[in-house]
Amino acid sequence: MISELAFVHPDAKIGNNVSIGPWTYIGPGVEIGDDNIIHSHVVVKGPTVIGKGNRIFQFASVGEDCQDKKYAGEPTRLIIGDNNIIRENVTIHRGTIQDNSETRIGSNNLFMAYVHIAHDCVVGNNVIMANNASIAGHVHVGDWVILGGMTGVHQFVHIGAHAFTAGCSLILQDVPPFVMAAGQPAIPRGLNSEGLKRRGFSKEAQLAVRRAYKTLYRSNLTVEEATAALADEIATIPEVKQLMDFVASSGRGIIR
Numbered sequence: 001m002i003s004e005l006a007f008v009h010p011d012a013k014i015g016n017n018v019s020i021g022p023w024t025y026i027g028p029g030v031e032i033g034d035d036n037i038i039h040s041h042v043v044v045k046g047p048t049v050i051g052k053g054n055r056i057f058q059f060a061s062v063g064e065d066c067q068d069k070k071y072a073g074e075p076t077r078l079i080i081g082d083n084n085i086i087r088e089n090v091t092i093h094r095g096t097i098q099d100n101s102e103t104r105i106g107s108n109n110l111f112m113a114y115v116h117i118a119h120d121c122v123v124g125n126n127v128i129m130a131n132n133a134s135i136a137g138h139v140h141v142g143d144w145v146i147l148g149g150m151t152g153v154h155q156f157v158h159i160g161a162h163a164f165t166a167g168c169s170l171i172l173q174d175v176p177p178f179v180m181a182a183g184q185p186a187i188p189r190g191l192n193s194e195g196l197k198r199r200g201f202s203k204e205a206q207l208a209v210r211r212a213y214k215t216l217y218r219s220n221l222t223v224e225e226a227t228a229a230l231a232d233e234i235a236t237i238p239e240v241k242q243l244m245d246f247v248a249s250s251g252r253g254i255i256r
Helices: 193-198 203-217 223-229 231-236 238-249
Strands: 030-032 048-050 061-064 077-080 091-093 102-105 179-183 186-191
Touching: 048 061, 061 077, 077 091, 091 102, 186 193, 186 203, 193 203, 203 223, 203 231, 203 238, 223 231, 223 238, 231 238
Parallel strands: 030 048, 048 077, 061 091, 077 102
Antiparallel strands: 179 186
């Protein structure tokens, strides 16, 4: 059902069983898949592609031009997956040509009120961003990450899968997978052990990740020395390999 009070541009493509509320604006270059619910007073600008089964609440701004001063109107886009919940006043911007010209959001994510996702960000699946969490341009957020309320993430930072940040954290460097971070600036505070339990990681995997965390953070070793000390487990335990591969590829350096 599309409200008579909504504006849907003739060039927009709307799927089946889509609900669009009153005073919502759907611009040109927008593609909306099946079974989406878009409440009142939402703005969706293109080029933007939205998958299936998403819910977008009032006053959200999706697919707007980015705030990067280098942006000069070049054609860039936003891609959103399936079954996301985008709450009130969330802002999600399209990409820039300085990166891949694309901001990309996965599936099954929850973005609470006032969340901001800037240009060229890549957000995985099953992510929760609590109220007022904001990620700057070019940030990558892995699957199952939880960003606490009012977390601020510096541009170009990468946050590994299953990581967790406490409320009001300031993230200036990369956060490895499975790690809990807190503070201003944020530092490692342990493992996201409860998250690993809830997501069905085996006891063996949890113990291996805990040992790897202690080696990386509590043994007074450099990253290179920690990697060497964990060589056997990197070779045999996928979770430890995931952790240390992230550390090895970090561009900004990991939180310490």
